[in-house]
Amino acid sequence: MITVVVNDTPRPTRRGETVADLLAVLDVPSRGVAVAVNGEVVRRADWPAHRLLDGDRVEVLTAAQGG
Amino acid sequence: MDDRFVLGGVEFGSRLILGTGGASSLQSLEQALLAGGTELVTVALRRVDPNTPAGLLDVLERCGVRLLPNTAGCYTAADAVRTAHLARDAFDTDWIKLEVIGDERTLLPDAVELLRAAERLVDDGFTVLPYTTDDPVLARRLADLGCAAVMPAGAPIGSGLGISNPHHIQLIREAVRCPVILDAGIGTASDAARAMELGCDAVLLASAVTRAADPVAMSTAMRHAVIAGRLASQAGRIPVRRHALASTPAEGLPTW
Numbered sequence: 325m326i327t328v329v330v331n332d333t334p335r336p337t338r339r340g341e342t343v344a345d346l347l348a349v350l351d352v353p354s355r356g357v358a359v360a361v362n363g364e365v366v367r368r369a370d371w372p373a374h375r376l377l378d379g380d381r382v383e384v385l386t387a388a389q390g391g
Numbered sequence: 392m393d394d395r396f397v398l399g400g401v402e403f404g405s406r407l408i409l410g411t412g413g414a415s416s417l418q419s420l421e422q423a424l425l426a427g428g429t430e431l432v433t434v435a436l437r438r439v440d441p442n443t444p445a446g447l448l449d450v451l452e453r454c455g456v457r458l459l460p461n462t463a464g465c466y467t468a469a470d471a472v473r474t475a476h477l478a479r480d481a482f483d484t485d486w487i488k489l490e491v492i493g494d495e496r497t498l499l500p501d502a503v504e505l506l507r508a509a510e511r512l513v514d515d516g517f518t519v520l521p522y523t524t525d526d527p528v529l530a531r532r533l534a535d536l537g538c539a540a541v542m543p544a545g546a547p548i549g550s551g552l553g554i555s556n557p558h559h560i561q562l563i564r565e566a567v568r569c570p571v572i573l574d575a576g577i578g579t580a581s582d583a584a585r586a587m588e589l590g591c592d593a594v595l596l597a598s599a600v601t602r603a604a605d606p607v608a609m610s611t612a613m614r615h616a617v618i619a620g621r622l623a624s625q626a627g628r629i630p631v632r633r634h635a636l637a638s639t640p641a642e643g644l645p646t647w
Binding site: 331350351352353355356357358359360363365367368383384385386387388389390391 | 410411412413414420433434435436437438439441443445447448459461463473476477478480481482488490597
């Protein structure tokens with residue numbers, strides 16, 4: 325197992341897990357979601373291929389009221 | 392009268408742009424958006440939170456509005472650019488309300504960071520709608536960079552103070568060719584009408600409606616205020632005089 329930090333919360337994760345795998349187990353909305361890993365945007369098209377590494381900091385964002 | 396409002400190459404029937412921040416519930420928000428007749432609505436991007444009720448995007452879809460994601464909460468150009476790219480990926484839109492805040496107390500823009508972020512985002516192909524100060528020179532610089540509009544603050548966000556410096560809003564209208572959208576500070580309907588009378592092309596507001604005791608009534612008021620202000624701005628108002636000018640002719644007045 326490795327540990328990735330998702331929205332500031334450490335989370336044990338299987339080695340080789342991708343962004344798409346992570347989102348599948350998180351309670352995220354079906355649309356309007358964006359992801360950054362270590363401050364870099366990971367585009368939706370790249371979610372299935374982008375493997376998470378130990379210590380990665382993942383931000384999972386979605387629509388919120390504002391502005 | 393042909394009075395189209397074209398923003399970023401898209402034509403809008405309404406000149407009222409509403410923000411979604413501050414609404415007490417999604418139901419209240421939906422009713423207020425419909426009452427205002429808006430066609431363009433801001434959304435923010437925040438961390439996924441299982442405790443936040445889902446469905447904001449469903450509400451906006453039902454209302455048939457276009458999304459305008461914002462970069463609220465960003466204090467640097469780098470943060471704002473990153474947020475804009477995330478918003479583009481999340482919402483499938485190149486439109487971004489660019490906010491780069493410089494001061495926590497006033498939430499007024501940081502001009503230096505704002506220009507940096509605007510330049511970068513225009514280069515990256517975004518339709519950039521920057522929230523700016525009421526400085527006509529900064530507005531011109533933003534327009535020259537290729538922003539699709541400039542959005543000067545009437546007063547600090549959420550303050551309800553109205554338009555602190557109407558003269559500057561007029562100067563901005565004269566300084567740029569792109570649409571001018573009064574953003575922030577609106578407290579009540581007369582503020583929105585005033586913004587339009589000053590020559591603004593549209594008004595963006597949130598708190599004035601969402602935090603009003605009756606958001607639907609206030610949204611309805613804003614809808615009418617924007618229409619009234621726009622009509623008045625195009626109608627050629629009478630000059631201001633220091634003394635009266637009788638509207639009833641003196642001719643034919645009987646003598647006694």
